[in-house]
Amino acid sequence: MNTLTQPLLELQHVSKRFVKGLDAAAKIANVFGAGMKEEVVHAVDDVSLAVYPGEVVGLVGESGCGKSTLGRMAVGLHSMTFGTRWWKGEEIDKFAPAIRRRKQLGIQMIFQDPYASLNPRMRVHDIVGEAPVTHGMVSASEQKDYVEGLLQRVGLDPAMLRRFPHQFSGGQRARVGIARALAVKPEFLICDEAVAALDVSIQAQVLNLFIRLRDEMNLTYLFISHDLGVVKHLSDRVVIMYLGRVVESAPASEVFACANHPYTVALLTSAPKLEVKKIEFMAVHGEIPSPLNPPTGCHFHPRCPHAMPRCSAERPILKEIAPQHFSACHLNG
Numbered sequence: 001m002n003t004l005t006q007p008l009l010e011l012q013h014v015s016k017r018f019v020k021g022l023d024a025a026a027k028i029a030n031v032f033g034a035g036m037k038e039e040v041v042h043a044v045d046d047v048s049l050a051v052y053p054g055e056v057v058g059l060v061g062e063s064g065c066g067k068s069t070l071g072r073m074a075v076g077l078h079s080m081t082f083g084t085r086w087w088k089g090e091e092i093d094k095f096a097p098a099i100r101r102r103k104q105l106g107i108q109m110i111f112q113d114p115y116a117s118l119n120p121r122m123r124v125h126d127i128v129g130e131a132p133v134t135h136g137m138v139s140a141s142e143q144k145d146y147v148e149g150l151l152q153r154v155g156l157d158p159a160m161l162r163r164f165p166h167q168f169s170g171g172q173r174a175r176v177g178i179a180r181a182l183a184v185k186p187e188f189l190i191c192d193e194a195v196a197a198l199d200v201s202i203q204a205q206v207l208n209l210f211i212r213l214r215d216e217m218n219l220t221y222l223f224i225s226h227d228l229g230v231v232k233h234l235s236d237r238v239v240i241m242y243l244g245r246v247v248e249s250a251p252a253s254e255v256f257a258c259a260n261h262p263y264t265v266a267l268l269t270s271a272p273k274l275e276v277k278k279i280e281f282m283a284v285h286g287e288i289p290s291p292l293n294p295p296t297g298c299h300f301h302p303r304c305p306h307a308m309p310r311c312s313a314e315r316p317i318l319k320e321i322a323p324q325h326f327s328a329c330h331l332n333g
């Protein structure tokens, strides 16, 4: 990472709150009684994140910690409750919708389940080729050649362009999803558990494809995963989230060699066979608290072996404890 260059994408003090427990109709009709109240999920709570050109940032944490919500806000699929989003130095949400849509074509998202995100009634020719034609990047007469080129780039036979999604294997569908994202010439890919649904052997192939594409196409990635093995393999920098907040951020080698935050340490301790295969965050001691009612102070304090009175009273800020290594823990003073 070169901290002298401008971030490609930057989120500043971003939060997302979901209001639960009431459907839209009840809200409009205002029919809920005095006993019913809205429940607010604090999915993402004041997160700042800058991703620099060419970086691969791994975003990890237990299920429900807000990784997908953060990724969806980064690509503009979720609005932000608070905070701002900057793309190449511009506050992108200040633009009118049509201009914003065009500008944010440079940011694309790849989803966990390509089967669910690919229209089952469309052929690959259109799944991959529709957006670039709509956005005037290629003409309708160029679409076939363009899609064939993209299929080749992601390791699929160009002759497959007449097929429907169900005619592919899981690994091939993942590649179709990647081709679709690449079709609008993005610079930044947000990969949300992009290999989680695949067999381990296929995972390795698709991860290698991501690495090759990064080099060939100058891509930058935010790689969201609950699998430390995937993140270690791929990332330059790792950001650890816990219950909506970033608790640690450091170069990948440092996270794995000298984690600072007790949560990161617990994750690594619970993943002793890191090199072997998929690691899931199952063994951190204690229950994850509800994001409906997060603990005061440091969200991790009820599960933390080092908790002190200050930890339940005061939110720790992210402090730089070594060059480019940030941790939000009162143990650091």
Ligand SMILES: Nc1ncnc2c1ncn2[C@@H]1O[C@H](COP(=O)(O)OP(=O)(O)OP(=O)(O)O)[C@@H](O)[C@H]1O
Pocket (backbone or CB within 6 Å): 018, 019, 020, 041, 042, 043, 061, 062, 063, 064, 065, 066, 067, 068, 069, 070, 226, 291
């Ligand atoms: N549309 C929504 N409405 C209400 N709550 C939501 C919505 N989307 C996410 N949440 C809640 O926000 C919190 C964060 O969810 P999110 O999916 O971002 O976490 P995650 O870390 O990506 O988890 P996973 O790996 O299981 O997808 C969770 O408590 C989740 O239930």
